[in-house]
Amino acid sequence: MKTVITYGVFDLFHEGHVNLLKRAKELGDRLVVGVTSNEFTKQRGKLLLADSLDIRMANVRNCPYVDEVILEDHYGQKVEDIQKYKADVFVIGDDWKGRFDYLKKWCEVVYLPRTPGISSSSLRTAPYPKISFGIVGSGRIARRFLNEIKTVHGGVHAEHVYNPNKESAERLAAEYPELTVYGSYDDMLGSCKAVYIASPHETHYAYAKKALLQGKHVLCEKPLALKESEAQELYKIAEERSLVLMEAIKTAYCPGFNRLLSLVGTGFIGEVRDVECAFTKLTPTELRERSDREYGGSFTELASYTLLPVIKLLGCKDLSIRFESQLDENGIDLYTKTYISNGKVFSCGKNGLGVKTEGELIIAGTDGYIRVDAPWWKTSRFSIHHEDPQDVQTFQVDFAGDGLRYEIAEFVDRLQGWHTSDYHLTKEESIKIASIFEQYLEYRKELRNK
Ligand code: CTP
Numbered sequence: 001m002k003t004v005i006t007y008g009v010f011d012l013f014h015e016g017h018v019n020l021l022k023r024a025k026e027l028g029d030r031l032v033v034g035v036t037s038n039e040f041t042k043q044r045g046k047l048l049l050a051d052s053l054d055i056r057m058a059n060v061r062n063c064p065y066v067d068e069v070i071l072e073d074h075y076g077q078k079v080e081d082i083q084k085y086k087a088d089v090f091v092i093g094d095d096w097k098g099r100f101d102y103l104k105k106w107c108e109v110v111y112l113p114r115t116p117g118i119s120s121s122s123l124r125t126a127p128y129p130k131i132s133f134g135i136v137g138s139g140r141i142a143r144r145f146l147n148e149i150k151t152v153h154g155g156v157h158a159e160h161v162y163n164p165n166k167e168s169a170e171r172l173a174a175e176y177p178e179l180t181v182y183g184s185y186d187d188m189l190g191s192c193k194a195v196y197i198a199s200p201h202e203t204h205y206a207y208a209k210k211a212l213l214q215g216k217h218v219l220c221e222k223p224l225a226l227k228e229s230e231a232q233e234l235y236k237i238a239e240e241r242s243l244v245l246m247e248a249i250k251t252a253y254c255p256g257f258n259r260l261l262s263l264v265g266t267g268f269i270g271e272v273r274d275v276e277c278a279f280t281k282l283t284p285t286e287l288r289e290r291s292d293r294e295y296g297g298s299f300t301e302l303a304s305y306t307l308l309p310v311i312k313l314l315g316c317k318d319l320s321i322r323f324e325s326q327l328d329e330n331g332i333d334l335y336t337k338t339y340i341s342n343g344k345v346f347s348c349g350k351n352g353l354g355v356k357t358e359g360e361l362i363i364a365g366t367d368g369y370i371r372v373d374a375p376w377w378k379t380s381r382f383s384i385h386h387e388d389p390q391d392v393q394t395f396q397v398d399f400a401g402d403g404l405r406y407e408i409a410e411f412v413d414r415l416q417g418w419h420t421s422d423y424h425l426t427k428e429e430s431i432k433i434a435s436i437f438e439q440y441l442e443y444r445k446e447l448r449n450k
Contacts, residue, residue, distance in 0.1 A: 002028035005087035005107075007072055009036045011049045012123040013059035016093075016115035023112050024091040025065035032085050033060050034072035042255060043398045047409035048154045050124050050418050082106045125155045131415060134160035134192035134216075136185070136207050137199035138172035141221060145196055146176050148404035154412040158196070162188040189214045194415065196248075197221055200288065202295045205230045208245070212237045217244040219411045222304035226295075228435035235427045244414045246407065247433075249304050252425040253406040256379030256397035260363075260372065261312055263395075268384050270367030272313050272345055277361040279305045279377060280335075280352030290332065290353055297333040298351040299325070299440050305377045306338065306349030307433050308425075309361055314342045316432040323443045328354065331448040338440070378403055 004027050010017055025031040035057045041049060051059070053071075061069045070081065082090060082103065090103050094111040103109050133149065135142050138161055149158050162182040163169035173179040182188035185207070189195070194217040197207045205225040208218045212234065224247040225231040238245035251257045264272060279302045283290050289301040321340050325333040334354030340347045350357060361376035362369055368386040372379055380399040383392050413419045 001030060002089070003030045003032060003085055003087045004028040004089045004091055005032045005034070005078075005081060005085060006091040007034035007036065007078065008092075009041050009046065009049065009120065010056045010060050011051050011120040013051075013056070013063075014118050014120065014123060016118045017060075018063060018065075019115045020091075020093055020112060021060075021063050021065045027089050027091060027110060030067045031065055032068045032070060032081070032087065033066050034070050034077070034081060035060055037071055037073040039255060040073045045151065045400070047152055047405055048124065048412060048418070050120075078103060079106060121153055125153065129155070129193070131156045131194055131217075131412065132160070132192045133158040134162060134182075134188045134195045135179075136162050136188075136195055136197045136203075138163045138169045139198065141198045142172060142196075143175070144402045145198060145404055145408075146172075146179075148402055149408050151401065151405045152408045152412060154409070154416060156408065156412050160188050160192050163199075185210065189216055192216065194219065194244075194411070200292075200295065201300055202226060205234065208234050209237065212241065212243055212245065215241060215243065217411070217415055219244075219246050219248055219407065222247055222249045223300065223434060223437050224430055225434045225437075226300075226441060227438045228431060231431040231434035235431065244411060246411050246414070246422075247304075247425060247430045248404070248407050249308055249425060249433075250403045250407050251305060251308055251377045251379060253410045254379055254399055254403050255406070256382070256395075256399055257309075258424065259395065259397050260370065260379060260382055263384070264313065264363060264365075264370065268368070268393075269363065269365030269370055272363055272365050274345065274364040275310050275313050275347040275361070276364075277306045277309055277348075277376060278350040278352075278357050278359055279375075280350065280356050280359065282356050283353045290328075291330075293330050293332060297325075297336070297444070298353040298355075299323075299333055299336040299338070299444070300437065301353060302351040303336070303338065303349065303437070303440070304433060306351060307436055309363070310338075310340050310347040310349060311429045311432055313363065314340060314345045314347060316428050318342055319432075321436060321439060323440055325444060325447060326355070327444075327447065331444070333444060336440075338436075340436075 004024050006024050087107050089108045091110045093114045097111045161169045161179045162185050166183045169181045173181045195211045197220040208220050211218050289296045319340050324337045326335040328334050335352040338349045359374035361372040370384050372382040378399045381396050383394040
């Protein structure tokens with residue numbers, strides 16, 4: 001009996017897949033097919049899938065040429081599987097030509113010609129109109145966004161940029177020729193389907209509101225708003241018009257942070273009792289965040305990140321909140337500690353622009369603790385510890401590029417209607433964060449007057 005093995009994502013199961021599986025089966029008597037898990041698919045750079053793993057596996061299983069379906073979820077698994085399933089032939093489409101020659105040590109390797117003119121990527125994009133993004137603001141974060149959006153498929157393109165300071169937008173467009181520059185926000189809104197707001201904090205609400213009122217989807221840099229009522233209003237408008245509104249706290253959408261939350265939810269450290277996290281960044285005094293008396297400072301700049309695990313683990317209800325800030329001579333906070341408790345779980349978040357500390361996250365529970373290595377907001381490596389210091393489990397999850405690709409992918413996912421849940425960062429969580437920003441700005445005003 002000759003066993004053939006092949007692998008693939010098999011999203012939106014199509015004719016090209018069937019042809020490949022048919023020819024693969026003809027090379028032997030038994031065909032084993034590995035279907036790639038969602039997480040492993042993402043790790044390999046394909047961020048958007050239309051079908052769930054269940055559907056992808058069921059489609060392959062229902063294909064008459066397939067005898068056995070297995071899950072592929074890690075690097076190195078092909079070598080293991082070939083031995084385990086006693087595969088004589090490894091088959092893959094010739095888009096991979098040469099890439100799997102290393103398997104020749106274990107079995108025959110065959111590259112079959114692809115069926116021309118069809119792919120999951122083209123099917124994912126084709127039935128959906130192109131999503132043309134307009135960017136508001138042309139600073140550091142806009143550049144990162146432009147690089148990251150190129151890694152996300154699903155019909156999304158950044159094509160427009162607006163900045164009231166048109167010269168700044170023109171400088172950006174000189175680096176990214178795909179951009180058309182607008183001197184008027186209304187004109188840009190007329191040309192795009194979605195906006196990414198990357199302007200100074202205090203302008204987010206007004207730009208987002210205007211875009212939503214004109215029927216545009218909004219991906220807004222953090223903080224979405226500086227007042228609870230403003231955040232509520234934005235979500236209300238978005239809901240009424242069936243538009244996607246997302247706050248771009250990148251950590252919320254990255255795979256490592258979500259793995260961490262799932263492990264905590266599974267009870268790996270018992271009941272959570274304390275969350276400690278820090279995000280500090282020594283910043284030159286001439287930058288906006290160190291010089292803007294009204295909206296600059298360590299809290300407004302960095303607290304969106306440190307509030308995220310706190311809100312995720314303490315919830316949004318019945319929180320008692322207290323701040324402590326060290327202000328500079330202009331009344332801008334160089335260092336802020338935020339203490340939040342829900343009565344059962346305590347937390348402390350530290351933010352600094354003029355004070356530096358280790359950027360780690362520690363979640364303490366009744367059975368142990370989780371420590372996420374710095375920089376925890378780009379969650380990649382973390383460990384679970386118990387009473388016995390030898391009893392340590394470590395986890396490593398990819399965090400690709402600057403990480404904005406994860407929030408962009410989720411935005412596209414939701415916009416295209418493939419996945420509609422907002423569980424990575426719910427409306428309630430985003431509104432709560434805005435309300436904490438509002439409380440902080442009140443606190444700082446009082447502190448200045450003391
Ligand atoms: N395949 C093929 N002909 C096509 C498309 C895919 O022979 N037109 C083969 C691939 O080479 C691979 C298998 O089908 O061996 C599963 O590929 P998969 O990655 O699921 O399919 P694609 O449609 O290529 O997906 P994508 O567009 O997302 O890369």
